[in-house]
Amino acid sequence: MSSVAEKVIAGDIRAVARLIRDIDDGMPEVREILKELYPSTGKAYVIGITGAPGVGKSTLVDQMLNHIRKDDKTVGVLAVDPTSPFSGGAILGDRVRMQRHSMDEGVFIRSMATRGHFGGLTQSTRSAIDVLDAMGKDYIIVETVGVGQDEVDVVKSAHTTVIVVIPGMGDDIQAIKAGILETGDIFLINKADREGSDKTMSDLRLMIDMDKKKYEGGKWKPPILKVQAVFDAGVMEFLEEIEKHRQYLIETSDGLQFRRKRNRVQDELTEMVKNRLIEEVLENLTETGEFDRAVDSIVEGKLDPYSACDNLVLPALGVSSGGPVKGSEVL
Amino acid sequence: MSSVAEKVIAGDIRAVARLIRDIDDGMPEVREILKELYPSTGKAYVIGITGAPGVGKSTLVDQMLNHIRKDDKTVGVLAVDPTSPFSGGAILGDRVRMQRHSMDEGVFIRSMATRGHFGGLTQSTRSAIDVLDAMGKDYIIVETVGVGQDEVDVVKSAHTTVIVVIPGMGDDIQAIKAGILETGDIFLINKADREGSDKTMSDLRLMIDMDKKKYEGGKWKPPILKVQAVFDAGVMEFLEEIEKHRQYLIETSDGLQFRRKRNRVQDELTEMVKNRLIEEVLENLTETGEFDRAVDSIVEGKLDPYSACDNLVLPALGVSSGGPVKGSEVL
Numbered sequence: 001m002s003s004v005a006e007k008v009i010a011g012d013i014r015a016v017a018r019l020i021r022d023i024d025d026g027m028p029e030v031r032e033i034l035k036e037l038y039p040s041t042g043k044a045y046v047i048g049i050t051g052a053p054g055v056g057k058s059t060l061v062d063q064m065l066n067h068i069r070k071d072d073k074t075v076g077v078l079a080v081d082p083t084s085p086f087s088g089g090a091i092l093g094d095r096v097r098m099q100r101h102s103m104d105e106g107v108f109i110r111s112m113a114t115r116g117h118f119g120g121l122t123q124s125t126r127s128a129i130d131v132l133d134a135m136g137k138d139y140i141i142v143e144t145v146g147v148g149q150d151e152v153d154v155v156k157s158a159h160t161t162v163i164v165v166i167p168g169m170g171d172d173i174q175a176i177k178a179g180i181l182e183t184g185d186i187f188l189i190n191k192a193d194r195e196g197s198d199k200t201m202s203d204l205r206l207m208i209d210m211d212k213k214k215y216e217g218g219k220w221k222p223p224i225l226k227v228q229a230v231f232d233a234g235v236m237e238f239l240e241e242i243e244k245h246r247q248y249l250i251e252t253s254d255g256l257q258f259r260r261k262r263n264r265v266q267d268e269l270t271e272m273v274k275n276r277l278i279e280e281v282l283e284n285l286t287e288t289g290e291f292d293r294a295v296d297s298i299v300e301g302k303l304d305p306y307s308a309c310d311n312l313v314l315p316a317l318g319v320s321s322g323g324p325v326k327g328s329e330v331l
Numbered sequence: 332m333s334s335v336a337e338k339v340i341a342g343d344i345r346a347v348a349r350l351i352r353d354i355d356d357g358m359p360e361v362r363e364i365l366k367e368l369y370p371s372t373g374k375a376y377v378i379g380i381t382g383a384p385g386v387g388k389s390t391l392v393d394q395m396l397n398h399i400r401k402d403d404k405t406v407g408v409l410a411v412d413p414t415s416p417f418s419g420g421a422i423l424g425d426r427v428r429m430q431r432h433s434m435d436e437g438v439f440i441r442s443m444a445t446r447g448h449f450g451g452l453t454q455s456t457r458s459a460i461d462v463l464d465a466m467g468k469d470y471i472i473v474e475t476v477g478v479g480q481d482e483v484d485v486v487k488s489a490h491t492t493v494i495v496v497i498p499g500m501g502d503d504i505q506a507i508k509a510g511i512l513e514t515g516d517i518f519l520i521n522k523a524d525r526e527g528s529d530k531t532m533s534d535l536r537l538m539i540d541m542d543k544k545k546y547e548g549g550k551w552k553p554p555i556l557k558v559q560a561v562f563d564a565g566v567m568e569f570l571e572e573i574e575k576h577r578q579y580l581i582e583t584s585d586g587l588q589f590r591r592k593r594n595r596v597q598d599e600l601t602e603m604v605k606n607r608l609i610e611e612v613l614e615n616l617t618e619t620g621e622f623d624r625a626v627d628s629i630v631e632g633k634l635d636p637y638s639a640c641d642n643l644v645l646p647a648l649g650v651s652s653g654g655p656v657k658g659s660e661v662l
Contacts, residue, residue, distance in 0.1 A: 308600060
């Protein structure tokens with residue numbers, strides 16, 4: 001085993017910090033280390049926290065850390081800040097607040113931004129979860145702004161997914177991506193002293209009840225809790241709900257090892273293969289200038305994009321661009 | 332040139348219908364035909380219409396067809412109905428209404444659903460636009476439900492992008508994906524007789540004005556129009572705004588040939604290469620059962636996903652999975 005992997009498993013904070021940064025930067029060396037760490041994963045409980053900017057996710061996480069630490073459990077926090085052009089929020093600013101835990105060896109907090117060219121935020125967050133898991137953290141909290149497909153995928157990596165809203169954002173309940181709402185295991189109304197919290201509660205209740213059939217036969221029905229994270233009001237009860245959901249997962253066929261369940265493995269591997277393919281080939285085509293030359297030819301009207309695509313992709317796959325394409329059934 | 336391409340260019344409706352269906356079904360044969368058609372494209376004016384389900388997009392398109400046909404211009408309509416699990420709406424039902432134009436040879440209407448395994452809705456819609464363009468249609472209207480990244484990309488293929496909202500959906504203005512709002516060239520408030528249309532107007536105005544800097548130096552500033560499509564009220568004025576936007580594009584550096592502008596060609600080719608790679612490799616891995624065997628190994632705990640990914644991807648690219656990977660800089 002490499003010394004990096006050994007250090008991570010031994011809980012060496014500097015080694016972990018550096019490895020996560022390398023993951024975020026998309027360094028290819030990390031793959032071999034992740035392979036070595038994988039057998040040590042599968043023990044941490046992963047909690048996903050998502051919601052629009054300004055709903056108080058960081059304050060909430062801050063309070064969660066206090067409670068979890070009092071219980072003598074260790075925690076890793078990943079704050080996912082997508083650099084997508086459509087993202088909002090100033091996650092990095094909020095991070096400062098959480099730094100009051102920075103002297104506590106039982107807490108490890110990192111932001112993920114992912115500067116890779118060709119996507120891969122979901123992938124790198126999953127890898128970072130693996131690192132914190134191998135490091136021995138009892139809980140891993142993944143905090144994301146609830147925007148975009150990437151983040152829907154990120155929260156799917158959590159055992160318990162928590163969706164945070166605030167009152168008076170009746171609008172924004174609808175604005176939460178449909179895909180994210182469906183993944184919610186617990187709903188939190190933060191800043192619950194504000195006007196409109198009952199309305200928000202009934203709106204959420206309505207939306208959850210619309211999916212009634214989903215909860216038949218003892219399936220988990222997402223509870224909705226009111227909290228005031230800033231005063232620590234309701235946070236303990238919130239953690240109890242997480243524990244209930246954890247028990248539910250253990251007792252039902254879902255289990256805690258759900259990341260090794262077939263359909264999840266299938267999804268994650270599909271995505272991993274996609275990213276890897278795109279990165280390997282597109283990076284290479286970009287470096288050699290082949291891609292730019294193809295773009296030039298199209299712009300100058302010398303080549304159609306369909307032929308350009310053939311010329312780029314087929315040689316990369318070892319197929320001569322003239323001949324028939326094997327194994328292809330899709331445009 | 333193949334006989335299919337010849338027939339399409341000659342305006343043979345059956346040939347066009349079949350080709351678009353083959354594109355939607357992801358048949359690989361269509362690529363060669365699209366290559367032949369490409370030199371005949373670039374003449375049609377493409378209008379994208381997007382908005383939530385129920386805002387009256389189909390009724391609007393129906394009225395647009397009447398006006399455009401009175402002008403003796405020909406039109407193709409593509410109704411894009413993503414099969415994504417998060418999509419809503421009953422586009423196919425609405426289609427029925429438009430069929431009153433079905434006896435008119437100057438109008439060609441088709442729905443796109445895209446049953447391909449690995450995404451590609453944007454790609455197949457662009458290809459269908461190329462077909463209608465090569466067929467000689469003066470206008471191509473692409474109608475999409477404003478949800479999801481795919482559709483943001485689809486509307487980017489339009490010369491003029493129109494965003495349709497209705498009053499009393501103040502909520503939903505915020506619910507329109509940020510990425511789609513930014514692409515809007517014209518905003519329409521349909522069913523403008525309903526209560527709240529002034530509020531909707533001022534909300535939209537506010538949002539557009541927030542981007543003030545974007546409109547400095549004579550840049551196109553999206554107008555907001557009130558219409559009642561069902562009574563044909565305001566539709567003529569709406570078409571005049573489209574004409575103004577067309578003139579603007581012709582006069583400014585953007586031009587009508589913007590699909591051949593460098594950054595657009597770059598984006599489209601990147602996406603085409605990505606889709607093609609994923610399709611070629613994943614289809615093949617699925618067919619041979621290699622992918623399933625890798626999933627099994629992970630589920631059984633015999634293999635980590637990182638090694639599984641290497642084992643699948645590297646041989647497909649002609650790299651031995653043991654050795655160093657060339658051209659890779661990303662995880």
